[in-house]
Amino acid sequence: MIDPDAEIVRRAGAGDAHAAEALVRKHLPKMVGLARRMLNDGAEAEDVAQEVFLRAWREAPRWRPGAAKFETWMHRVALNLCYDRMRRRREKVDPDAGLLVADPAPLASDAWLAQQRAARVQAALSALPERQCAAITLVHFQDMTNIAAAEALEISVEALESLLARGRRAIKAALADVAQDLIGDADGASRG
Amino acid sequence: MDRTRFEHLLEAYGADFARWPVDERGAGEALARAHAAEVDAMIAEARALDAAFAAAKATPPPNAALTARILMAAPPARRPQSVAPAAVWALAACALLGVVLGYGAGALTQPSDDGSYFAAAFEAPPEAPPVGDQG
Incomplete structure (x- = not known):
């Protein structure tokens, strides 16, 4: 399995600012989009996306390509963070959640x-x-x-x-x- | 592909065959053409839902402040290290061992009252005979 992000992740993990920026440019919109769909809340989606990248920065220096692509790993992290928030939400249901706020x-x-x-x-x-x-x-x-x-x-x-x-x-x-x-x-x- | 499998894939992936599993796209399209009268209504329903998804697809781009916060937390560049941390610890341990051994050896040695070394060091050497007295 070839991971198209393997090299850029290695460089980002070694402190290459350009590589980190490229990784953010490529994957941040996907992470925010995924979390926004799952949570239907822009601010929460940004929190999730930020947490995904904080974990990515910790993982990058020791990332070994093999079992999964880095992008797949990021999606798993994002999904798990969304599941956690969705479960916490169930405890207090907001009947207006998801309704469009008047602009x-x-x-x-x-x-x-x-x-x-x-x-x-x-x-x-x-x-x-x-x-x-x-x-x-x-x-x-x-x-x-x-x-x-x-x-x-x-x-x-x-x-x-x-x-x-x-x-x-x-x-x-x-x-x-x-x-x-x-x-x-x-x-x-x-x-x- | 039989009709049941076709309907299952249509329900799962919608009417856009590009989303279908690669190895079943051709068979799906062939079945849709061959049995158009029977499956057209189902395909139209699936296509309508696909279109509703497409119309709701746009999301605003991530804001610049979020991008900046994430980049601020990115791993810092590694500084070149001339000496490995393990080597520094090894050197420190050697120095400490040297001090301990030196102190221990000093404590174990008996102090000497013998002043002969001192006297030998500072006593004037015996006078040499004058050169002219010889012979």
């Missing part, structure tokens, strides 16, 4: 509608059980291959497919009341 700045109606649709999809995603949410996020939002996503989740491809199918069914059901508007318009937008 004081006026939006054009199309932009507002697009924001509402995205918020509904995000809310449906966040309501899934954590493993289904993670599977959908990795494959459909992070564009990972089935093999890479299964490795990040430490499950088989068959188990990943089961999580994906159940997750997609649940989201479709959650969006059923607005399906025509939400899905129909999104479909039109994607073709346009």
Whole structure:
């Protein structure tokens, strides 16, 4: 298995500032994106992404390529941090979590509608059980291959497919009341 | 590929065959073409959900302050070390051992009252006979 990040991780671990910057540039958006999908909270997503990199900096000097790619390892760390936060949240459920907060700045109606649709999809995603949410996020939002996503989740491809199918069914059901508007318009937008 | 497997993959990965397992994409596309009348409605439903995901996909880029905080914590450059830390400790241990052994040896040695060494060191040498007296 060839890890495309092996050299850059080695250099970052040895204190090469340019390598560290390249690693951040490449992976920070993915880590923030993953955590934002899982937690539906921008500030918490940034905390998770920062913690992932703090652990990456500790790991880099002694990283030995082999068992897993560095990117897969980072995804595992991010997922575990998200799971921890999701479990803690369950103890005190905020009924408004996931709802879009009114933006004081006026939006054009199309932009507002697009924001509402995205918020509904995000809310449906966040309501899934954590493993289904993670599977959908990795494959459909992070564009990972089935093999890479299964490795990040430490499950088989068959188990990943089961999580994906159940997750997609649940989201479709959650969006059923607005399906025509939400899905129909999104479909039109994607073709346009 | 049978119809059951096709439906399972469609439910899992959606209508974009590029997301399907590499070794099953061709068979999936072939089945979709061959049985269009039966599977088109299912594909359209899956495609609609894919489109809803795509429309919700955009996320703001990470902010600059977060990037800066992360880079501040990156591993520092290693300073070149002329002497390994283990060697420094070994040298210190040798020096300490030398002091201890020197002190111990001094304590074990009996003090001498014999002043002969002192006298020998400072006593004037015997006078040599004048050169002219010889012969």
